[in-house]
Amino acid sequence: xxxxxxxxxxxxxxxxxxxxxxxxxxxxxxxxxxxxxxxxxxxxxxxxxxxxxxxxxxxxxxxxxxxxxxxxxxxxxxxxxxxxxxxxxxxxxxxxx
Numbered sequence: 674x675x676x677x678x679x680x681x682x683x684x685x686x687x688x689x690x691x692x693x694x695x696x697x698x699x700x701x702x703x704x705x706x707x708x709x710x711x712x713x714x715x716x717x718x719x720x721x722x723x724x725x726x727x728x729x730x731x732x733x734x735x736x737x738x739x740x741x742x743x744x745x746x747x748x749x750x751x752x753x754x755x756x757x758x759x760x761x762x763x764x765x766x767x768x769x770x
Contacts, residue, residue, distance in 0.1 A: 684709050685716065685724055691767040700760055701767075711735060 677692035682705035693701045711731045716722070722730075743754055 682709075685712050685727070689768070691764070692770060693763065693767055697760060697763060701764060704760070704764065708735070 676695060678695050678698055679690050679692050680698055680701065682689050682691060682702065684705065691701065708731070711734065712724075712727050715727045715731050715734075716724075719727070739754075739757070
C-alpha cells in the first residue's frame with residue numbers, strides 16, 4: 674500500500690482531512706476546489722437548502738458533466754476517465770476513513 678499523506682480540504686466552509694497517496698495530492702486538491710466552487714454556487718442560488726441537499730444535487734450535476742463528456746469523447750479519453758474513476762474511488766475511501 675502506498676504511503677498516505679494527510680491533506681486538508683475545505684468544502685462549504687468546513688475542513689476535512691483526507692489521506693491520499695502523495696502522487697494524488699495535487700489532483701485531489703484540485704478536485705476539492707472544483708467541488709467547493711460548485712457547492713458554493715448552488716448554496717448562493719439556494720440558501721434555503723441544507724448542505725446535504727447541496728452535496729447531493731451538486732454531485733448529480735458533476736456526474737451529468739462526466740456522462741456528457743464521456744458520450745462526446747471519441748478519442749482515447751477512456752484512459753483519462755479510468756484515472757478519474759480511480760481517483761473518485763480513492764477520494765470516497767479517504768472520506769469514509
